[in-house]
Amino acid sequence: MTRYAYEPGSGALVASWGTGQGDVAQTIATLPRAVEPKIALALAAALTKLSGYQWRTYTHPASAAGDPELPGSVAWHRAEERNRFDQVEGAVRDPNLPDEDGLMAISYSVVEEAAHRVGRAAHLIGDAKLMDLLVAEVRTEQAAIESAELGDLSGRSRQAVELSRADISPVQVYAADSLLHADPLATIDRFTDIDPAAAAVAAARWLHLAAQVAAEAADVHPVHVVVEADNLEALQVETPTLVLERLSAGESPTGVVVDLIADALAAAEGRVRDPARIVEAAEAIERRMRGEELDEEGLTALTDEFRISHLDPARPAIDLLEDLLAAIHGCRLLYCETYESGFEDAVRAAGDDQSTPLL
Incomplete structure (x- = not known):
């Protein structure tokens, strides 16, 4: 995933990602000088969390979990999270905020809620130019994920080489x-x-x-x-x-x-995933333990085989x-x-x- 950091000296908001041969960094915005460091850090953390949840839809696609048309299934939930990409920009621009009673709507979708958190941090800063830059950034990140899904690992999509996907391109x-x-x-x-x-x-x-x-x-x-x-x-x-x-x-x-x-x-x-395999392996070790005179070293070597x-x-x-x-x-x-x-x-x-x- 892409990680975001705040550089206090210059006010830079920096994105970085792995390439398999080291990390690449890019300054995506310069925050206004009046921004408190804790707000800037909250924004960076929110962007990192959003990227993590979005890249999880790449490493854990619905196609690897069964029928996404079956309501309530793992595949269905994964497909729902991937479909929330369309809601991210709107959530960043117009996030859920506390009402007069201090209550606030929270989305069941981790992707959408992460986008609302980015929007809430940006709302505290209140800079229209920064908002446009943040929206452009989340679009860039989503485009990288979409390219990776198609097997194109150029540009920012190259960070996929450091991930493990439960599906094959x-x-x-x-x-x-x-x-x-x-x-x-x-x-x-x-x-x-x-x-x-x-x-x-x-x-x-x-x-x-x-x-x-x-x-x-x-x-x-x-x-x-x-x-x-x-x-x-x-x-x-x-x-x-x-x-x-x-x-x-x-x-x-x-x-x-x-x-x-x-x-x-x-x-x-x-x-x-396969409890039966684990039980079978444990039973095999138990049978060997019962059938052999093992010292402490032999027992340690035997249990080390259990994975x-x-x-x-x-x-x-x-x-x-x-x-x-x-x-x-x-x-x-x-x-x-x-x-x-x-x-x-x-x-x-x-x-x-x-x-x-x-x-």
């Missing part, structure tokens, strides 16, 4: 797939202008191809190549192996990636992308135990020969 997937076709060993630094969830979909496909090439060279099953490569260089084994298992079972890269990211996003909110999410809930898409790209590198290490070179060409040839569905 086909445009971004095919851009990442083309990048990996050109360089199957591309590192995370090459994906700083591509949505990480979409890039993870392409990386999952290319890991599947790389695993087949490495497996043939090393005479092991493709699902086990990351485990074998871990003997040559330390790798994150669990998540890439899980991805390979599910792809080998016939799931699509998109289905696997979306599911893993959705688990992590739920965990970040203190929820569990609500396979990915870091704070950055799931990037975490997954990093693991998948590292696993492709691991496949190359395993391949080079048999052949000195030719890995990239072999993987490209496998990709050209197989029409593995991405979406």
Whole structure:
């Protein structure tokens, strides 16, 4: 999301956002000198909160939660929040204010209410020129979100590369797939202008191809190549192996990636998407505890295996992308135990020969 700050010396109201390679800042307004610092800070905080709620409609789209036409459902609530974008400008210009009795209407929509808070802070300042600049700013922010939804991550929309979305842009997937076709060993630094969830979909496909090439060279099953490569260089084994298992079972890269990211996003909110999986994992640990004589160190190692999410809930898409790209590198290490070179060409040839569905 875009963060806003107040610079007391100049009175500047500054917007900043990440690009995957550092942050960009832009002065959007200069506040009148008479404005109290606490009012200026309240305005900056309100703008930041509004941006956060609006970008949440990008990371948590209705399309990832079921039927938005079903009243009261999660998808319906998400669609309602996204539809409130049309009310933001009006709420900023004409916010709900306390009446004579000190009572004030509060919107049920977090997006709309955040816009009213921006408007109330601006109302305290009472500067018409500033109001126009704030309206222009919220329009710019909404346009950035709309561009990101369409797969265009240029300009301010580029901050989406630091977010994890529970849905996939086909445009971004095919851009990442083309990048990996050109360089199957591309590192995370090459994906700083591509949505990480979409890039993870392409990386999952290319890991599947790389695993087949490495497996043939090393005479092991493709699902086990990351485990074998871990003997040559330390790798994150669990998540890439899980991805390979599910792809080998016939799931699509998109289905696997979306599911893993959705688990992590739920965990970040203190929820569990699949309680049955957690119960099953806990029961497996309990069975092992009952069936084995474990010292304290062994018990700690066993319980450390218990995970609500396979990915870091704070950055799931990037975490997954990093693991998948590292696993492709691991496949190359395993391949080079048999052949000195030719890995990239072999993987490209496998990709050209197989029409593995991405979406």
